[in-house]
Amino acid sequence: MPKTAKGWYAVGVLAVALSACGGNGDGKASPSAAIPTATSTPAPTLESSSTAPAAEASPSASPTPSPTPTPTAPAVPQSAEKTYKMNKNYDIVPIDKSANSAKVVLLTFDDGPKDEKTLKPILDTLDKHHAKAIFFVNGYRVKAHPELLKEIDRRGQTIGNHSYEHIQLGKENAESIKAQIGKVQDIVEATVGKRPVFFRPPNASANDDVHKIAADNGLLFMTWSNGSLDWTMSGTKIKDKTKAIVDNVTEQLHAGSNILMHELSWTAAALDQLLTTLEGKGYSFVDPSAIETGF
Numbered sequence: 610m611p612k613t614a615k616g617w618y619a620v621g622v623l624a625v626a627l628s629a630c631g632g633n634g635d636g637k638a639s640p641s642a643a644i645p646t647a648t649s650t651p652a653p654t655l656e657s658s659s660t661a662p663a664a665e666a667s668p669s670a671s672p673t674p675s676p677t678p679t680p681t682a683p684a685v686p687q688s689a690e691k692t693y694k695m696n697k698n699y700d701i702v703p704i705d706k707s708a709n710s711a712k713v714v715l716l717t718f719d720d721g722p723k724d725e726k727t728l729k730p731i732l733d734t735l736d737k738h739h740a741k742a743i744f745f746v747n748g749y750r751v752k753a754h755p756e757l758l759k760e761i762d763r764r765g766q767t768i769g770n771h772s773y774e775h776i777q778l779g780k781e782n783a784e785s786i787k788a789q790i791g792k793v794q795d796i797v798e799a800t801v802g803k804r805p806v807f808f809r810p811p812n813a814s815a816n817d818d819v820h821k822i823a824a825d826n827g828l829l830f831m832t833w834s835n836g837s838l839d840w841t842m843s844g845t846k847i848k849d850k851t852k853a854i855v856d857n858v859t860e861q862l863h864a865g866s867n868i869l870m871h872e873l874s875w876t877a878a879a880l881d882q883l884l885t886t887l888e889g890k891g892y893s894f895v896d897p898s899a900i901e902t903g904f
Contacts, residue, residue: 614783691901699834700865701895713895714866714887716742717833719771719809722750722757723871730877731766738884740894742766744872745809746775748793761800767897769807770794770828774786779814786822806902808832829902833869835861837883839876851879855886862890 611837692709693701703709716735721744722728735742743759746768751758752880762769772789781789790808798804808828815830823830838857839850847853854876858868870876884894 620826621726623645643702658707688727690899692899693895694901695829695831695867696865699831699867700863701775701867701900702865704901711864712892712895713898714738714835714862714892715869715895715900716868717745717769717809717870718876719745719811719869719871720741720775721746722754723760723872724754725757726845727872727874727877728757729817731872731880732760732766734877734880734884735766736764737881738867738888738894740884741896741898742894743769743807743897745769745807746793746797747771747772747775748796749775750794751796751800757798758797762803768797768801768803768805768808769809770805770823770826772799776813777812778819779816781818783818784821790819790822790826790828792830794870806904807897807900824904825879827904829900829904832899833867835863835866835868835870837870837876839871839873842875843873850875851882854879855883857889859886862887862892886895 692704693713694704696702701713701715703711703713718731744766746758746761758768770790770793772790773792776789778786778789794804804827806827806829808823808826808830809832810830813832819828835858837854839854842850842853854870858866870880887894
């Protein structure tokens with residue numbers, strides 16, 4: 610396994626970005642040209658493949674203090690106008706290049722909702738930067754913390770489907786896949802009154818049934834094209850995790866970057882600096898509600 614984001618970014622077109630999670634993370638940086646296939650076999654991970662992942666490990670060094678909370682942003686209705694779409698490399702590109710900027714990134718956070726002390730700083734920082742993101746949630750976590758899912762929705766953020774138990778769906782049969790995807794659709798709808806329209810398989814593990822069942826549920830299948838590598842930092846000796854996350858993202862940065870992050874304490878601490886850095890480079894944050902899903 611390469612140890613740097615740069616190493617991942619150089620992987621060939623046929624490579625599939627799979628992960629070794631640090632605590633509760635999934636996935637790793639995939640090159641923008643790498644397209645996961647139906648027969649991909651994910652790399653071994655540190656989390657259980659049959660039940661809920663282990664609890665998040667504490668970082669080896671205290672993270673940078675979270676940004677000062679800002680006033681809560683009102684919930685934003687889903688936009689009827691779709692101005693962006695996802696390409697085959699999982700980048701987000703304008704439908705009409707003459708009308709909309711290509712210099713955007715999509716922010717995504719996997720494996721929640723975990724706990725308020727991790728989620729709230731992330732939401733506060735997104736509000737501060739007027740940024741929207743997709744929160745790819747696990748059903749068992751929604752069941753444990755429905756109030757956190759409601760807060761994500763109340764803040765005007767988008768909720769995505771990340772399977773019920775966070776297992777490698779590419780190794781499952783159709784019946785199991787239907788349950789893993791369908792149960793998340795149902796529990797999210799029961800909790801916030803709407804069904805997800807985006808789907809990300811844990812570890813980017815998929816087969817033909819995963820693609821079909823996601824589509825049958827009205828879900829746009831996506832992995833990512835830019836990995837923060839935040840999931841590799843649990844229990845590491847990296848003293849400055851904020852710098853490491855910012856460097857990992859910016860080394861892979863390109864127009865349309867679909868950035869993979871997780872609900873981790875050090876990611877929450879790094880987010881303000883990361884978004885400030887991206888803005889300084891002229892990037893804006895695409896609203897997921899403006900992305901065409903095809904359904």
